[in-house]
Amino acid sequence: MAKRDFYDVLGVSKGASADEIKKAYRQKAKELHPDRNADNPKAEAQFKEAAEAYDVLKDAEKKAAYDRFGHAAFEGGMGGGGQRRPGGGYGGQGDFASAFSDVFDDLFGDIMGGQRRGGGQRATRGADLRYNLRVSLEEAHRGLQKTITVPTAVQCDTCHGTGAEGGAEPATCPTCSGMGKVRAQQGFFTVERICPTCSGAGQIVKNPCNVCGGAGRVEKDRALSVNIPAGVETGTRIRLGGEGEAGLRGGPSGDLYIFIEVEAHPLFTREGENLFCHVPVSMASAALGGDIEVPTIDGGRSRVKIPAGSQSGKQMRLRGKGMPRLRGAGAGDMYIELAVETPVNLTSRQRELLREFDDLSEHNNPESSGFFRKVKTFWDGMKG
Missing domain, CATH: 2.60.260.20 (Urease metallochaperone UreE, N-terminal domain)
Known part of the structure; x- marks a missing residue:
């Protein structure tokens, strides 16, 4: 079967720039990756075809040879671009693994294992906290200033949040060289994992602070003054920026969210x-x-x-x-x-007066009179 034109495979024109070619291959690789096309038996072959095309077109010398001689440039030693493999790929420096490696970060590099690729995290933002606050209806009506006590993690004063004894800066992890991740080649694929030495932080603390144990923060109760505006109701949420849990190793603090619950009122x-x-x-x-x-x-x-x-x-x-x-x-x-x-526990005199009143009230109860007229009509209709 004749091989498809590499430009057609990637869906680009012959005059496409290197960035356009890479962008087109990235899109094709995402669309055709076998893990995303389990029900398409042709996806794997098309995926490899796109990688083969990109491997040639990304290289200026190979691209020039391909533009001049087409697929023949890589057959029988012509053009010096590497020898064709029995399975359809090309030998030498340019192969499927290298082509896919070029866009590996683009395809899978946003988030891996909770760590952002492209470098370890020297500092980690603290967690957001929630505090449930009950107020009376009167307090919700007028608003108030209230002091609350929040158990949270705050920056360690001894090491100033660095986690190291004496406030020293953490050292670069020797395993990942500060990247927070390590790579290993497995066949065609490059597999990336969180560094086992620093757990993705990119840094290690050689001499941990004896107060916080290297975390850079300690548990402590904090007293905060909160302004509750008038008109709050159950479910109202108030955000206090930066009043949440302290970050690790000097990272920014999280936020504190106060959820209001208004108590039931007796009146x-x-x-x-x-x-x-x-x-x-x-x-x-x-x-x-x-x-x-x-x-x-x-x-x-x-x-x-x-x-x-x-x-x-x-x-x-x-x-x-x-x-x-x-x-x-x-x-x-x-x-x-x-x-x-309706009155209860009537005296005999009250009963007597009510009976007398009832006898005189025949025309004073229009709603009940109308109801019983409807009832009589209903019963007469049932008899008929």
Whole structure:
């Protein structure tokens, strides 16, 4: 079977630059890598074909010979570009392994084993911390300044975060020469692993600090003053940059995230920026109407007029008496919800008066009268 043109294999023009050729091969290698194409039996052959094409076109001398003589440049000693192998590759310096090695870092070099390739980590950022803070509804309404104690890791004062005795700088790892990784050739592939000596740090501490044991940080409780803005609710998250765990070997500190939980209140129920207050009223007060005094979340009092004939569940709104808006001006509203209370433990005189009242109330209960008319119609319909 005739070999495909190397430029067609990589999908580039004959006048493509070295960077364009490398970029095209990188894309092909990612698309055709056998590990990503387990269900495509042709992928491995195409992968090797792309590597073969790149091995020739990346080299200026080989590329010039190929441009002049085509595939014949590498057959029968013509062009001096290496002898063709029985399996289709080319011998000499340029082979599949070297072609793939050129883009190995591009394909697999972003993150390996939690360490960034291209150098070890002299310092590691500290972990982020979470603190759960419970506040009352009154505190959430007015906001507050609160001091909290956070158990965390802080920079060791003895070694100033270096992890070495006397604050000396760590030494370069002799195994990986500071790269934090070691490479080994396995057939066509170059395998890279985290350095076993320095665990990827690229440096070692010869004389560890006797206080922190070489970590560069120690466990300690820290007292922090936190500003809780008015209007917070359960689930609100407050970030304190750099107040998390100290980094290793002088690395930057992580962040502290405070998660707010607002406690339930005995009088008020919260729904977003609005508050609801369940107020019981006597049957007589609901029937006759009048004024009642209700509490507000700021500790004040408000007088509310109950309309005559109010029923259970009726709501009255007090504008601006709810919770402050966390990200905006003004505040929500407060809703008074009436619960008409039925009297209990009646005296004989009260029973007598209620019976008399009931006898005189035939036309004073429109809702119940309408309901029972519907019931009578329903029963008559069932009989029919």
